Amino acid sequence: MTTAAARPASLLPTLPGRFYADPALFALEQERIFETQWLAVARTADLAGPGAFQTAGAGRESVVLVRGRDGVLRAFLNVCRHRGARLCEQPAGQVARTLQCPYHAWTYALDGRLAAAPNLSRMDDIDRAAYGLVPVHLTEWLGYAWICLAASPPDFAAAVQAAVAERLGGDGAIDAWSLGTLAVGRRVTYDVRANWKLIIENFMECYHCATIHPELTEVIPEFAGGYAAQYYTGYGAAFGDDVQGFTVDGTGGFPALGGLGADRDRRYYAVTVRPQVFINLVSDHVIFHRMTPVAADRTIVDCDWLYAPSVIAGGADIGQSAELFHRVNQQDFAACERCQPGMSSRLYAGGGVLVPSEHHIAGFHAWVTEALGDAVT
Amino acid sequence: MIEVCAADAIPAGEGIRVDGDVPVAVFNSGGTLYAIDDTCTHQDASLADGWVEECAVECPLHASCFDLRTGQASGPPARKPVRTHRVVVADGIVYVELSSDPAAVPTAGSLVPS
DSSP states (O other): OOOTTOOOOOOOEOOTTTHHHHHHHHHHHIIIIIITEEEEEEEGGGGGTTTTEEEETTTTEEEEEOOOTSEEEEEEHHHHHHTBBOOOOSEEEEEEEESEEEETEEEETTOOEEOOOOTTTTTTOOTTTTTTEEEEEEETTTTTEEOOSSSSSHHIIIIIIIHHHHHTTTGGGGGOGGGGGGGEEEEEEEHHHHHHHHHHHHHHTTTTHHOOHHHEEESGGGGGGGGGOOOOOSSSEOOOTTOOOSSTTTTOOOOTTTTGGGGGGEEEEEEEEEEEEEEEESSSEEEEEEEEEETTEEEEEEEEEEHHHHHHHHHHHHHHHHHHHHHHHHHHHHHHHHHGGGGGGGTTTTOOOOOGGGHHHHHHHHHHHHHGGGGGG | OEEEEEEEGSSSTTTEEEESSOOOOEHHHHHHHEEEEEBBBSSBEEEBGSEETTTTTEOTTTTOEETTTOOOOOEOOOOOOOOOEEEEEEEEEEEEEEESSSOOOOGGGGGGGO
């Protein structure tokens, strides 16, 4: 443990170990962060037609997203109003017209209204809207459904879009990649035995890159210097001179996405949208991570590789392209899992330290502790 | 004869419930009006809340189907038929003449105090 007085100026403290291992603190994070912020939980194209549904974890809640017969995508708490049974157990599926509780058959229209229930017509004092499913705020952006459990959600533009604009150096800058129109070429779900903050912190820095990411550092040699693209505003890390594309072996990728100017070519941009989204942008594809923390020491990460629809429809081989970041993910998550046991070590009771190329992570820690408020002071 | 509603008040594919000692549902299937008992013979549910397709209504609870022309249970789990009633449209108003047959009672419904 390093006291503030003894700590050299080069080093800033991390959070204490208990922030990464204590179930009570994790529950507090679920309540005060994941149940108050906007979360990206589904690719809207995966919910294409009426009756398509998916369930998602959001904080301590389960949420069901379903597209109505009117084409509108909605989110509801995945809980029956009657006796509290979980409505949808499957992670995804298709219903014809209703969501029906498997217990007593309380039956909800896809707009949430209570459509039918046994003996309901004998209970004409029941307001079918008032006893419908409880809606959850939903906004669509970048081809993803973002939900928020807060009664009054933070302003989406200020909370989410501004974070992306700040990193990329301009409002609407991400529109050039037209994420909403891209097709999912590959999706991998990682079950990571590590606290969600270890994953964010890892993603925010590149001090580790030269050590654990040999393929990535071949493609982007400046990462060997330890400074992540996120350290700067509006900056894209440059590909190596002899590198043709963002691929595992540096071979050529695909034509640049239509809306991108030459200044974005051969560069890599990375954005963290707190608390659970990472977006990695190169000229020919986008890698979009969504995290779902499920325990203090366990986080599910869904990662989509997004390409121009013509690339996917044409059956192009995206193997070398997607493999690069799949390897980066495996390397990163192994590192996070390596740290997790240490969070409970007596050594880490007072936390560790951040070197200068990691100092911006202190801003993330301040954000976490502010969100948790007086509970952790 | 029971007065139901204006003839244009039931859109195609929809139905409405008419309360009474034995509730009745009137459906518009492809422009033709049909009247049957509103209560599913499997469990107490309003068929008017169900879905109309090709001269049949599907119960919203367990997807039992009834033929709107005959009242026969055309899809399980219901087995007993519902009654059909004569529909009359006069001067733009829909009327139903109730069948004199005894109504089927849903097994579950009979256990519920009315």
